[in-house]
Structure formats: structure tokens, C-alpha cells
Amino acid sequence: MTDPAGLFMERPAGCPFDPPEELRRRQPLSRLAFPDGHMGWLVTSHALVRAVLADPRFSSRHELMRSPLPAASTMEHPPPAPPGMFIGMDPPEHTRYRGLLTAKFTVRRMRLLTERVEQITAELLDAMERQGPPVDLVTAYAQxxxxxxxxxxxxxxxxxxxxxxxxxxxxxxxxxxxxxxxxxxxxxxxxxxxxxxxxxxxxxxxxxxxxxxxxxxxxxxxxxxxxxxxxxLDTTANMLALGTFALLSHPGQLAALRADPGITDQAVEELLRYLSIVHSGMRAALEDVELDGQLIKAGDTVVVSTLAANRDPAKFTDPDILDLRRNAAGHTSFGHGVHQCLGQQLARVEMRVAFPALIARFPTLRLAIPPEDVPLRAHSDVYGVHRLPVTWDER
Known part of the structure; x- marks a missing residue:
């Protein structure tokens, strides 16, 4: 029996940005044995992941789900989401809370924050320059x-x-x-x-x-x-750190971004797709649902693999290649449907400012340790690095 944790967290040796091998071999919809004996489902294709996330017959209520991870399997069902934690709720409760916040996270309002993000990044880069190399990019910049x-x-x-x-x-x-x-x-x-x-x-x-x-x-x-x-916090911090690791590991792409900052928006979307740091999500079937020719019964837990969906060759040509000029529109890194990430525009603002500012300030930026020694957050719900020691040539 496949270890469910390995399906999402065990990256191939020497390939820290690629999906687990077992995940690649899965069918678009397959049965998944949970540690507590529950027989759920795993969805890996881009089309089916979006279909599940957009279908109101699949619930986000925590108390209806089983976890595929051993650490959480001792509890038959988690408790209902506490008041205000609307990510674990369905409409109309979810709609009520989200509606109060939607106006606070508009694209326009987030763009107004760009100047403040620029000030913060400049101050952090100044501090890095004063300290001198090497530094841990996680604590000095990404967090x-x-x-x-x-x-x-x-x-x-x-x-x-x-x-x-x-x-x-x-x-x-x-x-x-x-x-x-x-x-x-x-x-x-x-x-x-x-x-x-x-x-x-x-x-x-x-x-x-x-x-x-x-x-x-x-x-x-x-x-x-x-x-x-x-x-x-944790998501954007790991995107900045892991994204920098990916850029330093792909010097051609790093050079392209440095030479043409005009591709920054595309580059951010491609890094979101390529890295897929939130590797999976879950839903519970509220009723019997036919999906891809198979019957998912009411009460079944369905795990949707964001990581697999974003590497689906049926959606993205050569999905295992990092191409900062790619049109990565439609990636599932912020989810899909009514639960799509509310703060995604703020995250985009932060990344669109932080990546170009970093590589412009330190043109010779590089890893301070061998890439295989970078400590990965391999067993975390949010993938990334614990530390990213970097160095550069001082002026």
C-alpha cells in the first residue's frame, strides 16, 4: 500500500522542485487508502481538480473529512471550524465571512500597497548589504x-x-x-x-x-x-525563498528575468505553477457524485493534488520545465472556486516587487552551499526551505 504522505511530500532525490514519482504514476482519479482505513480518492488532473474545487457538492467543512496524513489520523474527524475560520466552512456561512473581506483584498487596493512593499524590500536589502555575505535569505528577506x-x-x-x-x-x-x-x-x-x-x-x-x-x-x-x-505569511515567505532557490538553480531563467523585468508578472505566475508549495487540498462529498466515470459516494474524502494539476501535460506544454515567459494562467496554486485564496493579490504584489529587487541589488547572488545541502521542508503542509544560505560578490 502506498504511504499517502509520500504521495505528496517525498520529492525525487536531487530534484527538489519536481513532484513525487508515485504521484506521476497515478490516474487522474484513483482510490486512496487513508491511515485510519478510510478509502478516499486522489485527483491529479488539472481539469478534474478544478471541477472538484468548483462543485458545491464537495464540502470544505473540516468535520466531514479524514486526513491522509498519519499525524492526523488518530482523530476520527476533526472538530468543526471555530467562528471566523471560514476556510473550513461552506456557503452560506463561508459567504458571509468572505463577503466582509472581499472589498479589502481587491486588485486595486493591493496595488496601492506596492509602494510600501518597495520600501520594505529596499530596507531589508540595505540591511543585507550592510551585514555582508553570507546570509540566510529566509530570515533576512523572505519571512x-x-x-x-x-x-x-x-x-x-x-x-x-x-x-x-x-x-x-x-x-x-x-x-x-x-x-x-x-x-x-x-x-x-x-x-x-x-x-x-x-x-x-x-x-x-x-x-x-x-x-x-x-x-x-x-x-x-x-x-x-x-x-x-x-x-x-508562511505561504508567501516560502514562495520567495523557494522561488529564489529555483531561479538560482536555473541560471538561464534568472538571466532572462534580470535582463527583462517586463516579464515579472509572467515569471511570478510560472513560479507559482512550477513550485506549487501548497501541494494538496481536501473536500468531502456531500452526496453521491459521478466523476470521470467513477462514483464517489457521500462521505468520501477527496484529496486534490495542486502539485499534479500544475504539472499536467494536458494543460501545460512541457510542464516540468521552468519557463518564465510561459503563459501559466489557470494554475491552481491559489485554489479555484469560492475558496480561491482571498489574499492572492497581496501575495502577487509582494513577489512582483521582491524577486526583481533582490536580483537587481545583488547581480552575483548565488547559493552559499551546494544545492543538495539546502534543507527542505519536505514534511510540511507548505513546501519550501528551512534555510537558504546565499552569498554575492561585495562591491
Whole structure:
């Protein structure tokens, strides 16, 4: 029996950007044995992944799903999503929460944040230059950019941002004991609850203050803050770090981006497709559904592989090749359907600024260690690197 965890997390030796070999051999729709004995399904084709994600007969409710990962299989079903955690809800509850936030994440509003992202990246690059090589790009650049932007979006006061970022980073750090991660999450929840109370008392110009004017409870507001933090920090940080690793491993593509910054938008979409850092998602069938000639029964858990969908040759020509000039429109890295990532435009702004700024500031940027020694987050829900030591020729 195939280890489900290996299907999503075991990258081929020496090929850190490629999907697991077993995943490539799967049919577009196949049965998947879960550690707890549940027989679910695995979807790997681009067309079927989008079909499942857009079909309201497949639910996002956590309490209806089984997990394919051993670490989560001891619990028969997880509890329902707490108030405000709308990612684990279906309409109409999901619609209510998402509708309150949609206006805050428009393309226009996110573009207005570009100047602030440019200021943050310039300050971080200045600090890297002052320190001199080598540096860990994760802690020096990739993590601070989205962390600072999320802090500003939520209205975290400057004095509390360092501890806020430290706890946020610890929550997703698989190098530290799980007890410490739970402790960091508890501290983060406490901080967010205190922040909500502060915004109610003295609103400022930020997202949480805007939301306090409605009928949301303190618990709902704190959980929305935690959700936005979880969705917007670890994902973008790993895209920036792993994306830089990919560019440094493909010097021809790096040279193309440096020579023509006009392809930046295409390059970002292609890196999102090529890397697919959020490798999979899950849905639960609410009723019997026929899909690709097979019957998925009510109650079955369906795992959709974003990684496989984005490497589907039926959708993308030569999908295993990184081509920054490719039209990667239609990739599933931000999901699809009503649950498509709410903060995707902010993530795009951050990447469109950060990648060109980095390679322009350090034209000789390169890895400071052999590529095979870069520590990968191979067993994390969000793929990436733990550290990325880089160096450059000082002027």
C-alpha cells in the first residue's frame, strides 16, 4: 500500500522542485487508502481538480473529512471550524465571512500597497548589504516581507511586531518541538484577541479596525486575523525563498528575468505553477457524485493534488520545465472556486516587487552551499526551505 504522505511530500532525490514519482504514476482519479482505513480518492488532473474545487457538492467543512496524513489520523474527524475560520466552512456561512473581506483584498487596493512593499524590500536589502555575505535569505528577506505586510494590514503596533513575527514563524517551524509550536499559537491567539480589544477601543486605519464596526464577535475577529496570518505569511515567505532557490538553480531563467523585468508578472505566475508549495487540498462529498466515470459516494474524502494539476501535460506544454515567459494562467496554486485564496493579490504584489529587487541589488547572488545541502521542508503542509544560505560578490 502506498504511504499517502509520500504521495505528496517525498520529492525525487536531487530534484527538489519536481513532484513525487508515485504521484506521476497515478490516474487522474484513483482510490486512496487513508491511515485510519478510510478509502478516499486522489485527483491529479488539472481539469478534474478544478471541477472538484468548483462543485458545491464537495464540502470544505473540516468535520466531514479524514486526513491522509498519519499525524492526523488518530482523530476520527476533526472538530468543526471555530467562528471566523471560514476556510473550513461552506456557503452560506463561508459567504458571509468572505463577503466582509472581499472589498479589502481587491486588485486595486493591493496595488496601492506596492509602494510600501518597495520600501520594505529596499530596507531589508540595505540591511543585507550592510551585514555582508553570507546570509540566510529566509530570515533576512523572505519571512520579513510578508510578516511586515500582514502586521500593517492587521494594524499590529510597531512595538509588538517583533514578538508577533517570532510567534507566527514558530507556528509553522517543523524544526522545533510540537509543544513549542502549540505554545506559539496560543501566544499568537492571545495577541490577536488583545489587538481586537484595542481596535474596538481606538480604531486605526487597518483591516481589523474596519471589521470591528460590524457585528462580528471578538472571537470571530481574532480567528479571522489568525486565518489571514496563516494564509498570508508562511505561504508567501516560502514562495520567495523557494522561488529564489529555483531561479538560482536555473541560471538561464534568472538571466532572462534580470535582463527583462517586463516579464515579472509572467515569471511570478510560472513560479507559482512550477513550485506549487501548497501541494494538496481536501473536500468531502456531500452526496453521491459521478466523476470521470467513477462514483464517489457521500462521505468520501477527496484529496486534490495542486502539485499534479500544475504539472499536467494536458494543460501545460512541457510542464516540468521552468519557463518564465510561459503563459501559466489557470494554475491552481491559489485554489479555484469560492475558496480561491482571498489574499492572492497581496501575495502577487509582494513577489512582483521582491524577486526583481533582490536580483537587481545583488547581480552575483548565488547559493552559499551546494544545492543538495539546502534543507527542505519536505514534511510540511507548505513546501519550501528551512534555510537558504546565499552569498554575492561585495562591491
Amino acid at each position: 520579513p516581507i510578508p510578516a511586515l505586510m500582514i502586521c500593517e494590514l492587521l494594524g499590529v503596533p510597531s512595538a509588538g511586531r517583533e514578538s508577533f513575527q517570532r510567534h507566527a514563524a514558530a507556528v509553522n517551524d517543523h524544526d522545533i518541538p510540537v509543544e513549542e509550536r502549540y505554545g506559539a499559537f496560543a501566544e499568537l491567539q492571545k495577541t490577536l484577541h488583545e489587538l481586537v480589544l484595542a481596535k474596538r477601543a481606538e480604531p486605526t486605519d487597518d483591516l481589523l479596525s474596519d471589521l470591528t464596526t460590524g457585528d462580528l464577535t471578538d472571537e470571530e475577529l481574532a480567528n479571522i486575523g489568525a486565518l489571514l496570518l496563516g494564509a498570508g
